Amino acid sequence: MIISVPKEIKNNEYRVAIVPAGVSEFISNGHEVLIEKGAGLGSSISDEEYINAGAQIVDRNELFQKGEMIYKVKEFLPEEFKYLREGLVIFTYIHSNAFKAQTDAFIENKVVGISYEDIEDENGGFPLLKPMSEIAGKGGFLMAIQYAQRLHKGKGLMLAKVHGVRTPEVTIIGAGIAGFGAAEIAVYLGNKVAILDIDLDRLEKVKHVLPPNVELLYSNKENLTECLKRTDVLVNCILWPKWRKDSMITRDMLKLMKPDSLIVDVSCDEGGAIETCRATSHDDPVYIEEGIMHYCVDNVPAAFPQTSTYSLCNSTLPYALRIANEGYEKALKEDKYFRKGLCFYFGDLTLEETGKKQNRPYKTPEEVLNIT
Ligand SMILES: NC(=O)c1ccc[n+]([C@@H]2O[C@H](COP(=O)([O-])OP(=O)(O)OC[C@H]3O[C@@H](n4cnc5c(N)ncnc54)[C@H](O)[C@@H]3O)[C@@H](O)[C@H]2O)c1
Structure with missing residues (x-):
């Protein structure tokens, strides 16, 4: 198979889908790897390193024309739609529910789209979301540290314990991979941290690994309201079901928060858990609603490309190799957990959540693959 790895063109996206060790794996399995010139530079990987591993460096047009599988990081942007064609295999974070124009283009051009974020494991977890979730959670809290600073129009609060001074309060909603990542940094800097989740088993697991002074609360309106009143920073790490049309924190509820407090929405779902969230970019990451600064960058890991690229490739490569x-x-057909990632198949949308959210017709992966 010819595997093509383009340079990402999303705002401040410096990650790349493959590292040189990944190229060697494809080559030793008898495949060809084409890499767009300079694709790895944002992650400090030179063209020479890829060539030494066996890849060919090509320009963008050749890359998309020859590639049988496009192996990338982020969704397709409108400038890339012209490269789509029937039967082209696309393996990347697709987020079809969030990007309607891309969904139209994938259906129209009859591609086979397999999304990292929808592939599941035997325990109902998301193995290709996990590595980036940890980095997004940790990175999200590092961004909170930055945007709490006066220099970045924050309230000028140092998110750390300083003797003789009130300890900052941090509320994290969602104790999954991202929430735990955010908590690790917030807690070890000495902040007063409360974590809310509806999954009590998850909270119990967290109890055994974080220090005893972390407050672990069941996520309900009462506990959330109390936290909103006192928190300096709210970090949203809930995996909000894509079909839900309500919000957990409404615009009105922001009035409960202290003036100048900060929301970091790692989950970044428009129409998700936080009503006032709208996705932002690294170029223009924050905005104010009801006096509260919101940070809602939907590709936080891109700020840490060296860490993220290697972590992402470790997880996606086994699946990409299977496709090849x-x-x-x-x-x-043989792996029902992998099959969950099939979102587009020769003109059909095959992801229920996107069908429901965008009121579109959809089929199941089993239907399109003729699995009885
Ligand atoms: N911004 C970015 O760059 C970026 C990068 C990676 C992941 N993400 C997003 O981060 C989010 C979290 O991902 P994850 O891998 O940590 O998910 P996860 O499934 O590991 O954790 C989600 C947690 O939310 C909890 N939850 C669900 N409903 C809740 C509620 N009403 N109140 C409180 N908790 C609730 C779940 O029980 C679970 O523990 C996802 O939306 C993902 O898309 C964003």
Whole structure:
């Protein structure tokens, strides 16, 4: 198979889908790897390193024309739609529910789209979301540290314990991978941290690994309201079901928060848990609603490309290799967890959540793959 790895063109996106060790794996399995010139530079990987591993460096047009599988990091942007064609395999974070124009383009051009974020494991977890979630949670809290500073129009609060001074309060909603990542940094800097989740088992697990002074609360309106009143920083790390049309923190509830407090929405779902969230970019990351600064960058890991690129490739490579070695059809047919990632198949949308959210017709992956 010819695997093509483009340079990402999203705002301040410095990650790349593959590292040189990944190229070597494809080559030793008998495949060809094309990499767009300079694609790795944002992650400090030179073209020479890729060439030494066996890849060919090509320009953008050749890359998309020859590639049988496009292996990338982020969704397709409108400038990239012209490269789509029937049967082209796309393996990346697609987020079809968030990007309607991309969904139209994928359906119209009859691509086979497999999204990292929808692939599941036997425990109902999301193995290709995990590595970036940890980095987004930790990175999200590092951004809170930055935007709490007066220099960045914050209230001028140092998010750390300083003797003789009130300790800052941090509320984290969602104790999953991202929430735990954010908590690790917030807690170890000495902040007073409360974590809310509806999954009591998850809270119990967290109890055993974080210091005893971390408050672990069941996520309900009463506990949330109390936290909103006292918190300096709210970090949202809930995986909000894509079909839900309500919000957990409404615009009105922001009035409960202290003036100048900060929301970091790692989950970044428009129409998600926080009504006032709208996705922002690293170029223009924050905005104010009801006096509260919101940080809602939807590609936080891009700020840490060296860490993120290696972490992402570690997780995606085994799946990309399966697509190349077995063919997507066999790999998807034989593995029901991998199959969850199939979102587009020759003109059909195959992700229920996006169908429901965007009021579009959809089929199941089993229907389109003729699995009885
Ligand atoms: N901004 C970015 O760059 C970026 C990067 C990676 C992931 N993310 C997003 O981060 C979010 C979290 O990902 P994750 O891997 O940590 O998910 P996860 O499934 O590990 O954790 C989500 C947690 O939210 C909890 N939850 C669900 N409903 C809740 C409620 N009403 N109140 C409190 N908690 C609730 C769940 O029980 C779970 O523990 C996802 O939306 C993901 O898309 C964003």
